[in-house]
Amino acid sequence: MKAGFKKAGNVFKYLSILFAIIYWIYIIIDDWGFIEKYWTENWAEYIGGWFVWFLIYFLGFTLYYWAIATIIILMYYKLILRLKKTGSS
Incomplete structure (x- = not known):
């Protein structure tokens, strides 16, 4: 079972990097209008807000990933x- 969690950890590492890259590209594209208009006055607020949302989404991604991975690993080792x-x- 330890090997299963090690493989899941490696997959999680790469999926986390992919998640972060996709999130930051998406958020810049999504808020581009606001960036053009208000970046000079509110840049710190934007970065702070984006970072807070990133942490929330990443926490959700982490919980879902490990819940699903744990269920699959346990089913494999205990049943299959x-x-x-x-x-x-």
């Missing part, structure tokens, strides 16, 4: 491998 062992005997 057990059925393979009893079926081959």
